[in-house]
Amino acid sequence: MTRVYAVASGKGGVGKTTTVANLGAVLAEAGHEAVVVDVDLGMGNLAGVLGIDAGAGETLNDALAGTAEVSETVREGPAGLSVLPASDALDDFGKADPTGLPAVLDALDADVVLLDTSAGLSHDSVEPLRVADEVVLVSTAERGAIGDTAKTSEVADRVGTPVMGVVVTRTTAETDAESVGERLGVELLESIPDDPAVAAAAADGTPLVTAAPAAPATAAYRRLAAALTGDDSITATADEPASTTGPAAVADAEAVAEGDEALDGGTEADDESAEGIDTGSEEGDDANERTGFLRWLLG
Template sequence: MSHETVYSIASGKGGVGKTTTTVNLGTALAQAGKRVAIVDVDLGMANLAGFVSLSPDSTTLHDVLAGNAAVEDATYRLAENIVAVPSGIGLDEYAETSPEGLREAVSDLRAAYDYVLLDVGAGISHETVLPLGLADAVLLVSTPEPAAVQDTQKTIELTARAGGDIAGLVLTRTLPGSDISHEDLASRLDVPLLASVPEDDAARESVYAGTPLVAYEPNGPAAAAYRRLAADLAGIELESPDDGANDTDGADDVDETAEDDNTAGDTDAETGRTDDSDNADSDDADSTAVSSAITEAESND
């Protein structure tokens, strides 16, 4: 098993699939029986809040960084073996946060989970650079387009300034038969190529289904690429799903898990916290919430 357990998932350019990579990598690790925490450290443009159908008074990472709550109070179960720590969406809450508190929060999560994935915001600011140095390693996410690759180079430079280490490059939305060599792109950036995730119609379909791709279409090419990435990072072998089966090994559709976490009096087995909000009256409502969150994440990512 790799000694690296905390990864920052970062990109210089928005819209390259960073949050999609975070969610699917985390789900694939959870399917393998690893305990995973996904943390939205994009404090100004939170994307993961919709995954847990937060009520206005729900505890988020903003509360933790403001010193008003412990990180376990802002942890919400998505499915078996996987939880999310969302940031808040209010500007007033954001103004009260101190990004420096992220160091302690990540340390607490590191002790409680096998893997912690930090979904880092795009751009250059203290709050986006800080996670690059807190993680054991940084996963760079980019498409093969020149502008995205150029911005990836900036992220590499920022990581070096933050004292962080680069794990490698994940190229998304790649096209089979393209003249672009993915290995050459990684070589130009002087980083290892960890994965090439091909363009896959099922990826967009999974968004509207409100389900991570690796659970929605586990036999598809993009899902297979995310599973291989998870296996390589964890140093384990993952079995390919049987044809026609949608066996998520406990990491079921997120629309089902939202019901688990937002039913009155339901106690989270992962965190021990009880969520007293009752915001999941139906699978359809949960799916809509998650679908909207993923769509927003992809557009703002």
């Protein structure tokens, strides 16, 4: 039986896409049939994090527009992971109808499906929360990120989808990850350390299980995969984490940090721009329908 998780956050840049990519790769490496789906129809970047060229074939946008079969959109990714990318062309954004997402999910043959949702509030970001079996929140320990994530959690509650818990990213020895879960009123699923290997792997388009199988962050994603599936063998077979905080690793991380931020959701300015694209023009019928949906949802 397929289990669908919407991996969601309140804003970009907190590690949501990185979590989807690496969690999916860990599951696939462990023998689970896993599919990751980029449902950020306007600004998707999941494919790039996994070393896949979204423009080299059919995408989720095509499936939602009715111009391609779902089977034509699924790409083979690293570690045996299946990837359904979103188009990175703005012209394809308006053609895709998010209400077709349930049919797409029904066509996928997998144990676990992870939906990489878009940031902000729009019809396109709410629909994945509505159709998922559970929501996995992703946040850093920063106050602003927690506040935005709390809004996403509230939306999930309003559409009737349970929140499984929160993954806190970029943690250090000083981070109180448990308090993040407490502030959100949900369980802490896992704490992902601020590991230089994460940025290096994302910049290279390679998941951590391939690029740095013994890194601390890789071990954390293995624990998260075990928590989601109940398959303790995922962590039992993992190598002992090796240090990734040496001078060379830190230098590599600094060199790619800016790129990693862009891959994982961008700056707040990018988020504002994305929200503008998501809500669309109020002059169009589609925009009026989506605006009305949100007013109904949040009213």
